[in-house]
Amino acid sequence: MPDLKETICNEVSRRKTFAIISHPDAGKTTLTEKLLLYGGAIRLAGSVKSRKANKHAVSDWMEIEKQRGISVTSSVLQFTYNDYCINILDTPGHQDFSEDTYRTLVAADSAVMLIDGAKGVEAQTIKLFHVCKMRGIPIFTFVNKMDRASKDPFELMEEIENVLGIRSYPMNWPIGTEGDFKGVYNRSKAQIELFDGGNHGQSTVSSTIGSVNDKVFADLLGEHHYNKLCEEIELLNLAGDEFDKKKIMSGELTPIFFGSAMTNFGVQPFLEEFLNLAPKPGFKKSSIGDVDPESDKLTGFIFKIQANMNPTHRDRIAFLRICSGKFTKGMGVYHVQSKKEIRLAQPTQFMAQERTIVEEAYPGDIIGLFDPGIFNIGDTLSEGNSQLKFDGIPIFPAEHFARVTASDSMKRKQFQKGIMQLSEEGAIQTFKQIDIGIEALIIGAVGALQFEVLEYRLKYEYGVDIKIQHLPFKHARWIIGENIDPRKLNLTSSTMIVEDNEKHHVLLFENEWSIRWAEERNKDISLVDIATNF
Numbered sequence: 001m002p003d004l005k006e007t008i009c010n011e012v013s014r015r016k017t018f019a020i021i022s023h024p025d026a027g028k029t030t031l032t033e034k035l036l037l038y039g040g041a042i043r044l045a046g047s048v049k050s051r052k053a054n055k056h057a058v059s060d061w062m063e064i065e066k067q068r069g070i071s072v073t074s075s076v077l078q079f080t081y082n083d084y085c086i087n088i089l090d091t092p093g094h095q096d097f098s099e100d101t102y103r104t105l106v107a108a109d110s111a112v113m114l115i116d117g118a119k120g121v122e123a124q125t126i127k128l129f130h131v132c133k134m135r136g137i138p139i140f141t142f143v144n145k146m147d148r149a150s151k152d153p154f155e156l157m158e159e160i161e162n163v164l165g166i167r168s169y170p171m172n173w174p175i176g177t178e179g180d181f182k183g184v185y186n187r188s189k190a191q192i193e194l195f196d197g198g199n200h201g202q203s204t205v206s207s208t209i210g211s212v213n214d215k216v217f218a219d220l221l222g223e224h225h226y227n228k229l230c231e232e233i234e235l236l237n238l239a240g241d242e243f244d245k246k247k248i249m250s251g252e253l254t255p256i257f258f259g260s261a262m263t264n265f266g267v268q269p270f271l272e273e274f275l276n277l278a279p280k281p282g283f284k285k286s287s288i289g290d291v292d293p294e295s296d297k298l299t300g301f302i303f304k305i306q307a308n309m310n311p312t313h314r315d316r317i318a319f320l321r322i323c324s325g326k327f328t329k330g331m332g333v334y335h336v337q338s339k340k341e342i343r344l345a346q347p348t349q350f351m352a353q354e355r356t357i358v359e360e361a362y363p364g365d366i367i368g369l370f371d372p373g374i375f376n377i378g379d380t381l382s383e384g385n386s387q388l389k390f391d392g393i394p395i396f397p398a399e400h401f402a403r404v405t406a407s408d409s410m411k412r413k414q415f416q417k418g419i420m421q422l423s424e425e426g427a428i429q430t431f432k433q434i435d436i437g438i439e440a441l442i443i444g445a446v447g448a449l450q451f452e453v454l455e456y457r458l459k460y461e462y463g464v465d466i467k468i469q470h471l472p473f474k475h476a477r478w479i480i481g482e483n484i485d486p487r488k489l490n491l492t493s494s495t496m497i498v499e500d501n502e503k504h505h506v507l508l509f510e511n512e513w514s515i516r517w518a519e520e521r522n523k524d525i526s527l528v529d530i531a532t533n534f
């Protein structure tokens, strides 16, 4: 029997926890589903067509996601492949929900950047890439939709370098980029892998693998493809970057894979090479120094809270990323922020709508804790150490604001409860206007679509119809300064003074010009755009 320390070391070394980032529609949900298919977690992938016909993909669970066909929140999925235990954090691609993605990235050890081969690097990819870059995590690139005519792969590499500022190293190379995708060339093995037609990606595809020098491939591919491939390999070897694992680990070099999530071509070669290269859970920064994942004491942090994930149970789930030690069901841990010992009685793990009770979990795993309203995003849980606090999770500044009221004043209580819960999830930020007799609630959101989600969720989860009056503000700035009375500040007439839930004073501005006005005329204050400084 291995002892606890040995068990933890073994489990840490087989864990891979990563997020998939991309512009909407690049195929994240499809790729996630296909990875599950290869892991044996699902038997038949719902093809994209049937998804459009309203059968949603495994990781898109909220009603609103089904209706709109976009992912609104991140979901966490665990499955095994060979001996690896894989945690995928699926994230919404739509920019209006990017603040959820930013938070989720804090829980990932690496990221897979998905790019549409025909579109190249798109706006949202750039934003999310920079968050990963800031965190210094390794970024793997999967160029998707190669079954359609794509940009030239050399051109894509150049674009990645010019737009994102990162060098790339193709791990494999596509054969056929004009909508005639046949297979990939694996550079480390100098092998060709040709895919068989398959059944539109519903089940795994088989392939023929062999040395690039094998004459069979010249015949199978035809002269045009074979010669083109040989020339391109030569060019890559001559002019491309060297493979450098250290640079990959520090996020300076991105390994590129080509494939098609829809037809499954290239999914398995990607998965195997990715698992081989991607880092296991590493050390995490905390208030008392770096935490070793292989330490025998459990630690972790909450990075996401979501209410009503299961409409039949009105509950709230806090997502805990385990950073060290071993988790066992029912164990007691110290909740650092409330300074209380709590028992983790009914933790769950996720396979989209199916939840299972977790008996044990290890660093890199994400478990859902039933939350009676005690957790906040960024909270630390620690076994036996009341001083340990993980670094906070930044709150991204709202860019859209509206005054929100319940249509029926009799439903005020449910309205307040709903607003409070959704703001604890981090989906919205709430402010109150100061010096107004009746309580005026102002909601801020990072993306405008969040208001639609708010309206929908209040109606269906809390039974409250709301009125939304959009306001022209674009920026929120927290006031920093000693004993400041915000009413006495010299501000433009369009600036509004509000306070956040913690009663910190905040200014809402319509434009940059008004911010500069406030900064230049009020030298004894400073204005900050994120609330984590408190």
Ligand SMILES: Nc1nc2c(ncn2[C@@H]2O[C@H](COP(=O)(O)OP(=O)(O)OP(=O)(O)O)[C@@H](O)[C@H]2O)c(=O)[nH]1
Pocket: 022, 023, 024, 025, 026, 027, 028, 029, 030, 031, 048, 069, 070, 071, 091, 092, 093, 094, 144, 145, 146, 147, 148, 259, 260, 261, 262, 263
């Ligand atoms: N041709 C082709 N289409 C694909 C492929 N993968 C995904 N798609 C298509 O791309 C569309 C978007 O796929 P999704 O997997 O839903 O994209 P997503 O990135 O999860 O989108 P969000 O949910 O908005 O974040 C679907 O309609 C698919 O038809 C692929 O490999 N080839």
